[in-house]
Amino acid sequence: MLTINDHAQSRTQAARTGLPSRAGLGLKTGHFREVLGSSPDIGFFEVHAENYMVDGGPFHHFLGLICEQYPLSLHGVGLSIGADGPLDKPHLQRLAELIRRYQPQSFSEHLAWSSHGPVFLNDLLPLAYDTPTLNRVCEHIDQVQNTLKRPMLLENPATYLAFQRSTLDEADFIAEVIRRSGCGLLLDVNNVYVSCVNHQRDPLAYLDALPLHTVGEIHLAGFAEDCDNLGDRLLIDDHGAPIDQNVWGLYRQVLQRIGPVATLIERDNQVPAFEVLLAEAQQADELLLNAGGRA
Amino acid sequence: MSTQRAFAAALIDTRLPCPEGLCSANGADPASRFAVYRNNVQGSLITALSDSYPVVAQLVGEEFFCAMAAVFVQQQPPQSPLMNCYGEAFAAFIQTFQPASSVPYLADVARLEHLRTQAYHAADAEPVRHEQITAALASPHALSELCLVFHPSLHLLDSAFAVVAIWAAHQQDALLEGIEIDRRQHALVLRNGLDVEVFVLEPGASVFIRNLIDGQPLLAAAENSPEFDLGQTLGLLIAHNAITQMNNKESP
Numbered sequence A: 001m002l003t004i005n006d007h008a009q010s011r012t013q014a015a016r017t018g019l020p021s022r023a024g025l026g027l028k029t030g031h032f033r034e035v036l037g038s039s040p041d042i043g044f045f046e047v048h049a050e051n052y053m054v055d056g057g058p059f060h061h062f063l064g065l066i067c068e069q070y071p072l073s074l075h076g077v078g079l080s081i082g083a084d085g086p087l088d089k090p091h092l093q094r095l096a097e098l099i100r101r102y103q104p105q106s107f108s109e110h111l112a113w114s115s116h117g118p119v120f121l122n123d124l125l126p127l128a129y130d131t132p133t134l135n136r137v138c139e140h141i142d143q144v145q146n147t148l149k150r151p152m153l154l155e156n157p158a159t160y161l162a163f164q165r166s167t168l169d170e171a172d173f174i175a176e177v178i179r180r181s182g183c184g185l186l187l188d189v190n191n192v193y194v195s196c197v198n199h200q201r202d203p204l205a206y207l208d209a210l211p212l213h214t215v216g217e218i219h220l221a222g223f224a225e226d227c228d229n230l231g232d233r234l235l236i237d238d239h240g241a242p243i244d245q246n247v248w249g250l251y252r253q254v255l256q257r258i259g260p261v262a263t264l265i266e267r268d269n270q271v272p273a274f275e276v277l278l279a280e281a282q283q284a285d286e287l288l289l290n291a292g293g294r295a
Numbered sequence B: 001m002s003t004q005r006a007f008a009a010a011l012i013d014t015r016l017p018c019p020e021g022l023c024s025a026n027g028a029d030p031a032s033r034f035a036v037y038r039n040n041v042q043g044s045l046i047t048a049l050s051d052s053y054p055v056v057a058q059l060v061g062e063e064f065f066c067a068m069a070a071v072f073v074q075q076q077p078p079q080s081p082l083m084n085c086y087g088e089a090f091a092a093f094i095q096t097f098q099p100a101s102s103v104p105y106l107a108d109v110a111r112l113e114h115l116r117t118q119a120y121h122a123a124d125a126e127p128v129r130h131e132q133i134t135a136a137l138a139s140p141h142a143l144s145e146l147c148l149v150f151h152p153s154l155h156l157l158d159s160a161f162a163v164v165a166i167w168a169a170h171q172q173d174a175l176l177e178g179i180e181i182d183r184r185q186h187a188l189v190l191r192n193g194l195d196v197e198v199f200v201l202e203p204g205a206s207v208f209i210r211n212l213i214d215g216q217p218l219l220a221a222a223e224n225s226p227e228f229d230l231g232q233t234l235g236l237l238i239a240h241n242a243i244t245q246m247n248n249k250e251s252p
Helices: A004-010 A030-036 A058-068 A089-100 A131-147 A170-181 A188-196 A204-208 A246-260 A276-290 B002-010 B030-052 B056-058 B062-075 B090-096 B106-121 B132-139 B163-169 B202-212 B218-223 B230-239
Strands: A021-024 A042-050 A072-075 A104-111 A113-116 A119-125 A153-154 A183-188 A215-221 A224-227 A233-236 A261-263 B146-150 B153-159 B185-192 B196-202 B243-247
Touching: A030 A058, A030 A276, A058 A072, A058 A089, A072 A089, A089 A131, A089 B196, A104 A215, A113 B002, A119 B002, A119 B030, A153 A170, A170 A183, A170 A204, A170 B056, A170 B230, A183 A188, A188 A204, A188 A215, A188 A246, A188 B146, A204 A246, A215 A246, A215 B196, A233 B030, A246 A276, A261 A276, B002 B030, B030 B056, B030 B062, B030 B106, B030 B132, B056 B062, B056 B163, B090 B106, B106 B153, B106 B163, B106 B185, B106 B196, B132 B230, B132 B243, B146 B202, B146 B218, B153 B202, B163 B185, B163 B196, B185 B202, B196 B202, B202 B218, B202 B230
Parallel strands: A021 A042, A021 A261, A042 A072, A072 A104, A104 A153, A153 A183, A183 A215, A215 A261
Antiparallel strands: A113 A119, A224 A233, B146 B243, B153 B185, B185 B196
């Protein structure tokens, strides 16, 4: 088994983000003042890039102050890297401007599409895993990395259905995108669990098929539960619940394999009081510490 | 039709069937899984509107609001990934949305809520120091030559209804009792520091501020307005840090 030091050294350039190997929280507008007032012991904060693509006002005011105290992870939700059309260049420029302004330690986006033509669908939509899609996604990531002049992290998706024309497994598709583009992996452990339940895959086999040495950040979140027309469990990645025990279990497995990596607790719906999120972050911090992270 | 084109169309138009070419590992009907994406898209867009228009939602109730928002989403889905600006056209839509016609002031309340959102995210600008304004106003040529530039967050709204009173009532107990709904109101919206503020202006003051925005010097802007209290209006603008620049217009 690799030692912690080996883990760190075997990581790719893109995986070395500058985020500390600690737990971080999504920064919620309702928590701005509390964060500044109490300076909680948190490894980093993450924000959705699109929320801060505004001219001025409180969002920039508070993010500026919070960035003086904490490392920042900038997480895009609107670039539509998997779209079958070209990337939205003005949007990419807005992203470059935001990165210039806040100098985040990490920038990440999703393996998904969210726009078609001029219409933005406000969801992370699934891709067919075939060669034309692979080529297109790699071209788009090249374009992003060249424009931003830095490597990005790509997040594995939570999906609810598959495409008949897919020729690759999801994990193999992701591995190939990362190999070709040189980007890192944002490993969303909740998405791994959700997708594996929804598509009847083995989560550990899925994990082991991913290039884990490229993981630059981990996401943990809660899911909602539904069922399909056969009555089978259908998990929905809604970021609206505490992290599930199975996801914590899978997270431990990940840490055993790759050592401590910056880990975000994501909560975007039914956001609870700040101390509830802080408690989940502390739980992750303990696991990170056990895995060799710094106190 | 490309896969994504058909997929996108069926997400927005809920009457369309589930797109072809989809499958699931357990053999479940793809439509039962496609429904998750459709719910996500519809639900998140309706939630975005209800977050941006909370008073409109209160005025018509959640069920009506969701039904109205669903029609809007279908007719005018977002054209940009910047969801902070989604719903710019919502007020104009409400104006022509027949089932809402029994609440004639609804569109103006939506306009006011949208201006508040715009003001919240508008560019930052330093206000001119109060002493500097007082000094400029005291100079003899001030009134005829001084032009004012306002904070980028400043907006005006002229309504045939008591739009500010209706909106304000919903910041607390949501009672419209005692409000003369049909009483015309002129709203001033601006961001003072980090806070968005809303004021009611006299009709003349609203025209005066509009004239200033159009570049008229102080005296002309005041003369070209119906009667209003100039001192009080300037006092309001100064006290709430609305003036960000003063320029002396070149004398002709």
